[in-house]
Amino acid sequence: MNQSPYERLLQESVRGELRIVNAGLPKSRERLSNLLNEQYPHVICHDGSTHTFKKGELEYLESIVDTDEQKALALPMLIELGPNQGEAAIICEGEVEQKTISKVLNMPVKCEQRRIRLYKPQLALLRRKLKTTTAYVFSPKIVA
Amino acid sequence: MPELIRVRPTKIELVKLKRRLSLAQRVQKIVKDRLSILTMEFLQTARDTVEAKRKVLDESSRLYKALSIAAGYHGYIAMGKELAATEADLKVAAGSRNIAGVRIPSFELVGSGKSTRGYNLVDTSSWLDRAAQLSEECLKAIVELAELQRSFELLAAEINRTKRITNALEYLVIPGLQATIRYLNMKFEERDREEKARLKRVKVLVARE
Numbered sequence: 001m002n003q004s005p006y007e008r009l010l011q012e013s014v015r016g017e018l019r020i021v022n023a024g025l026p027k028s029r030e031r032l033s034n035l036l037n038e039q040y041p042h043v044i045c046h047d048g049s050t051h052t053f054k055k056g057e058l059e060y061l062e063s064i065v066d067t068d069e070q071k072a073l074a075l076p077m078l079i080e081l082g083p084n085q086g087e088a089a090i091i092c093e094g095e096v097e098q099k100t101i102s103k104v105l106n107m108p109v110k111c112e113q114r115r116i117r118l119y120k121p122q123l124a125l126l127r128r129k130l131k132t133t134t135a136y137v138f139s140p141k142i143v144a
Numbered sequence: 145m146p147e148l149i150r151v152r153p154t155k156i157e158l159v160k161l162k163r164r165l166s167l168a169q170r171v172q173k174i175v176k177d178r179l180s181i182l183t184m185e186f187l188q189t190a191r192d193t194v195e196a197k198r199k200v201l202d203e204s205s206r207l208y209k210a211l212s213i214a215a216g217y218h219g220y221i222a223m224g225k226e227l228a229a230t231e232a233d234l235k236v237a238a239g240s241r242n243i244a245g246v247r248i249p250s251f252e253l254v255g256s257g258k259s260t261r262g263y264n265l266v267d268t269s270s271w272l273d274r275a276a277q278l279s280e281e282c283l284k285a286i287v288e289l290a291e292l293q294r295s296f297e298l299l300a301a302e303i304n305r306t307k308r309i310t311n312a313l314e315y316l317v318i319p320g321l322q323a324t325i326r327y328l329n330m331k332f333e334e335r336d337r338e339e340k341a342r343l344k345r346v347k348v349l350v351a352r353e
Binding site: 013017018020021022023024025040042045049050051052054055056081120123124127128131132135136138 | 171174175177178181184185188237239240241242243244245247250252309312
């Protein structure tokens with residue numbers, strides 16, 4: 001099929017968008033207890049760059065979770081965007097994320113099917129307090 | 145009127161176009177989500193930047209006042225002599241973080257961890273202590289402002305770029321694909337009708353013979 005150069009350019013830029021959007025995600029997440037002991041806490045991302053955590057945020061999280069929960073809390077916490085733009089969901093492995101988010105937002109949240117559902121205002125508040133310890137995930141699947 | 149894409153009117157091309165349309169729609173959804181997230185972060189960063197600028201100006205103003213008072217109390221020469229021996233062992237830990245695909249710098253002022261500042265406490269007064277404390281706070285505020293200002297610029301540039309891609313998908317690519325698919329469907333229907341009419345004529349001719 002003969003494509004116009006403009007159409008080819010658009011197709012390439014669209015493919016590029018999908019590559020860019022999730023390239024900054026970490027290859028593996030680190031536990032809070034390990035990060036607190038590091039001098040320059042960071043994780044390596046898929047595109048080879050580093051995602052640095054601020055010590056102030058790690059100390060804040062340390063103050064709101066117990067020692068056992070620090071070993072269970074994996075950072076950065078991943079925020080998946082929902083099917084409509086008004087909702088987002090945090091991917092949670094256990095109760096520690098639920099407790100942490102409740103304390104940060106100062107309101108109860110519930111973990112259902114490994115997801116904690118948040119609305120936009122809650123998401124804005126969470127991101128204001130935890131800028132480096134949370135990261136966005138763009139999933140092509142629809143979160144039910 | 146959306147522009148039609150030049151393709152051969154075959155069923156294979158129709159299938160390819162439908163697949164491309166579905167991909168474009170999925171990507172449009174992702175890009176729109178990304179744009180809304182970037183906009184939310186941009187507005188928050190803008191508010192924080194304004195706040196940080198105000199903080200830097202306030203801290204600087206308080207620092208210069210405290211420094212003037214300390215200089216007035218000790219004298220410039222004596223104060224210079226005391227401060228000449230001191231050196232701030234401060235570092236800026238520079239890293240980066242990612243917001244929805246945008247690389248943002250991250251700066252944090254790291255102190256030396258020493259409890260004393262290095263000058264003689266006996267020969268100096270609390271005015272100098274106050275000035276030193278305010279200067280540390282001012283430095284911290286400057287580092288925070290640097291991070292926020294750069295993040296603000298990078299997010300703004302990325303929002304512009306993403307908006308153009310969203311608009312291109314919404315007003316050009318997807319309508320073009322939809323119009324071409326409609327055109328091909330019309331072509332196939334017309335072909336089917338022609339085929340039916342031809343078959344009827346042939347049947348009539350064969351029946352006459």
